[in-house]
Amino acid sequence: MRSATESKVRIQKEDFSVTDEIEFMKKSSRNIGGITVFLGTGRETSKGEKIADLNFEHYPQMAEKKLAEIREKGIADFGLIDMSIVHRIGHIDIGDNIVLIITCGEHRQETFKACEWAISELKRTTPIWKRETTTKGEVWVQATP
Amino acid sequence: MITVKYFANLKQIAGKDEERFDLGKETTLDQVWEAISQTLPQIATLIKEKKIMVAVNYDVVSLDAVVHDGDEIALLPPFSGGS
Numbered sequence: 001m002r003s004a005t006e007s008k009v010r011i012q013k014e015d016f017s018v019t020d021e022i023e024f025m026k027k028s029s030r031n032i033g034g035i036t037v038f039l040g041t042g043r044e045t046s047k048g049e050k051i052a053d054l055n056f057e058h059y060p061q062m063a064e065k066k067l068a069e070i071r072e073k074g075i076a077d078f079g080l081i082d083m084s085i086v087h088r089i090g091h092i093d094i095g096d097n098i099v100l101i102i103t104c105g106e107h108r109q110e111t112f113k114a115c116e117w118a119i120s121e122l123k124r125t126t127p128i129w130k131r132e133t134t135t136k137g138e139v140w141v142q143a144t145p
Numbered sequence: 146m147i148t149v150k151y152f153a154n155l156k157q158i159a160g161k162d163e164e165r166f167d168l169g170k171e172t173t174l175d176q177v178w179e180a181i182s183q184t185l186p187q188i189a190t191l192i193k194e195k196k197i198m199v200a201v202n203y204d205v206v207s208l209d210a211v212v213h214d215g216d217e218i219a220l221l222p223p224f225s226g227g228s
Binding site for chain 2: 119
């Protein structure tokens with residue numbers, strides 16, 4: 001498992017520690033009064049089918065660029081103190097961490113709103129693709145709710 | 146040279162993750178699709194049916210964009226990151 005690093009936008013194969021990532025973000029400012037965390041994890045079923053294997057692929061450079069844009073816009077538009085986004089690629093086991101978004105603000109309201117916005121924006125704009133293998137075969141997921 | 150990159154199911158269809166075309170100093174995406182259709186008609190069809198987004202140098206562009214020698218064009222199936 002990998003600890004938080006200096007970069008607040010990362011795409012990596014390695015797992016991450018949610019606790020370490022939160023502790024790292026708390027160091028951003030002594031004025032943080034609220035933190036919201038979204039953690040996406042590997043589900044066991046997809047459309048009623050049991051998933052045997054999960055894999056994520058991304059477009060390097062563009063994916064990092066889009067995540068950095070989400071972070072910058074989120075901080076600016078919602079008046080956050082800080083935000084971090086970590087997304088894993090490659091093979092993911094069921095139940096494993098996939099994506100982590102941490103939003104930090106002076107108060108809770110802006111962190112809730114920004115966190116929900118950020119994961120929706122990630123799904124809409126960031127070139128990352130999920131491949132699921134079920135009993136029916138292998139499929140590149142076209143969209144997720 | 147223009148580099149065209151394929152991802153996810155498009156990479157499987159193409160059997161490669163990128164290819165290069167020499168289309169002069171400046172060209173249109175329509176001409177790039179024409180070049181792709183010579184060997185990968187299935188992908189050209191998906192582009193014409195607007196089932197794929199297109200990025201040039203890491204930004205999504207409209208299909209009437211002009212591209213230049215050295216540009217990187219990415220064909221992007223619908224995204225499914227997150228979880």
